[in-house]
Amino acid sequence: MRTYLQLIAALIAFATTAPAGAQTPYPAVNATARIVSSQLLVYAGCQLGRAPEVGIWPLQGDELPIEDASAVAFYETVYAALNATKPDCVSFVDGAGGSGAIRYFMTVGTGGEARTRVDEAFRDVEFIVTLDIFDRGGRIQADLKLTDADGTTVAAPPAFDVPDDFVATSCAAGAIPLNRAVRTAARNLLERAPDLTGLVDQGGRFADTDETPSFTAYFSRLMVDALTEHASDVLTGRSVRLAEASALNEPGVYALSYQYWPCSDGTATEVSAKLRTADGQTATWRGKVRLDRLPGWIDVFPPEPEPAVERVPDPAPDPDTDPVPVAEADTEADTDPEPTGRAEPEPRTAPEPRAFWSLSFAPRTADVGDVVSIVADIAESCEPFFLDLTEAGEGQVVPLDVFVVEPRTDGGAHYRVDTSTPVGLKITPADTKGVHYVGYVCTPGGAFPDTALLREIHGGFTKGVLRRTDPAEGAVFWFERYVIR
Known part of the structure; x- marks a missing residue:
């Protein structure tokens, strides 16, 4: 049965009202933290005088694809980004129960004393943030998810590559026992x-x-x-x-x-x-x-092949004693004139291919239960961030994970999600009824677009401006309009 991934709400209208504290040196980490914090601002109720606690779930030690020490450092970096962008009324609670600070520890499996400690620490929290680090086709990636106390997803930004500083580059990097x-x-x-x-x-x-x-x-x-x-x-x-x-x-x-x-x-x-x-x-x-604890008698590699016996070539003929073969005799009758031929034309430099952009969305009028299709062609220079925006300025992040991505001959990429892809997008009752604009924005490192750019794009919708494909004019974007009934 096909698994459909519901689009995750990330209300763009509130994206900049979270505090702008000191950021980490990693744009993807910062952008992901901003998405989570913007949703916290919407749901935490700070304007009502509330001060909710948010639990930070410890990493699962059994599943880590990087060294434990690197995981600790990355975990602390993500926490720093969350703490820098969180609403002022929110405080974090770690799995060990310490408010406002993260102490990393690994839980083995899903039971035992560690799980009991986590459950005890999270007894009064209203939201939980989980960090997952995983290996996807050789790329070490991570994602954050924000859920409420009942387990309902509040924010799920797209996965991002773990910075190289936390991932060793050796062949054995990320290997587990x-x-x-x-x-x-x-x-x-x-x-x-x-x-x-x-x-x-x-x-x-x-x-x-x-x-x-x-x-x-x-x-x-x-x-x-x-x-x-x-x-x-x-x-x-x-x-x-x-x-x-x-x-x-x-x-x-x-x-x-x-x-x-x-x-x-x-x-x-x-x-x-x-x-x-x-x-x-x-x-x-x-x-x-x-394989460092593999028994010594186990052979990982196949045996080396036997060396091949080198054949000694026949000695070259001696021109003074060996007769010259008839086929090689130098006779005028067999000598053909040297062909002159025409001069080869000077090679011409092929023109640089123009960057190619496109976007299509179907159906243009959708009902609850419909599976939608997004197909985009994106130039090599772009790292896209896909969004679904409403007329009121609310938005949803379309995770890159849902797309099947195929390289194009010009260096660009073809993005596709529809009924034939492993993961699909389905209109749900929770999706806002009315006019929507779905598309992509080219941002540095595929990061969350800044507020000024979002306002520019959203403001252009009312004027019929749905795309800009010349990088000289500003950030490239392309959106298509559709309606949910």
């Missing part, structure tokens, strides 16, 4: 294959080869054990059995396979694991795994 990686992989795969009842172990392969070093059997055993353990439920009676390949056509039977690409020094490896049914239903997981 082997046992933790296996548990994480098993949980993720089972979430995507909830009907798993039988498992066919097809093993693994080294990189893009058919080689199967001893690591493949070792890792397969760990994965099979983790999948069967996590899928078993004593209360419901659910269990997972190992099956033969002939059982793949049976309901709930998946084949487990994977590939891995180790770092050259063998300290870590990237693993891509897959569960697949006979009819093509697939669940995948990809992550980096540390």
Whole structure:
């Protein structure tokens, strides 16, 4: 079933009324914090004399794709940005119960003493901010979410790349311990294959080869054990059995396979694991795994190939003793005149391609329940920020995560979200009825547009100005008008 992502409200009209404190050196972090703080300003009720507390949820230690020390530093940086932009009436509460300061600690899984401490600290909070750090296709990204005490989402800015200062650049950067990686992989795969009842172990392969070093059997055993353990439920009676390949056509039977690409020094490896049914239903997981505690008898790399025997070439003929072949004899009869040919024309420099911009939206008149389509072509120089604005100045952020992004031959990018993409956008009863303007703005680093630019764009709507595609005239933007009935 397709998962539809509701557009998250971020009321643009209030975007600048949050205090402008000292910012961090990271624009993406600052922009994300401003979105969260602007929503806090709307919902916190400061103008009514209220002083709500906002809980900051600790990071999940099991899921971190970066080193713990880097996660601590990044966590503190995000908090600094939130604290610099928050409404004055709001105070933060960390998971350990200290008001106004963040003390980082990791919760292992979802239970235990750590979770109890968090629940106790958050007993009286009205809002909760969660920070998630994750690996998306090799890019270490993060996102923030603001929810109320009932769990309703208040703000969910788009994900952004974690700054390089917090992400090591070595091959092993972001790798997690082997046992933790296996548990994480098993949980993720089972979430995507909830009907798993039988498992066919097809093993693994080294990189893009058919080689199967001893690591493949070792890792397969760990994965099979983790999948069967996590899928078993004593209360419901659910269990997972190992099956033969002939059982793949049976309901709930998946084949487990994977590939891995180790770092050259063998300290870590990237693993891509897959569960697949006979009819093509697939669940995948990809992550980096540390190998520093791997038993010494496990071979991560395949054996080196035997050196090839070098063939000694035949000696060159001696012109004084060896006869010259007839085909090489120098005779006038076989000599052709040297062709003269025409002079080659001077090469002409191809003109620089013009930046190409476009945007389309459908349907132009939408009802609750309709799935909308946004298709945009954006030039190479632009990092877009997508927005949906109403005539009254309210707005919603359209997260970049929902788009399928494809490169264009001119260096630009093609953005698309519709009924055929993995994630879609659906009109909900909470969306404001009436005229809307949806589109994108080119901002430095894809950051949240500043207030002056938003006012300029919104003011132009009443004059019929929906686009500007010449960077010499100012920030590039393109919007399309539609109506929700």
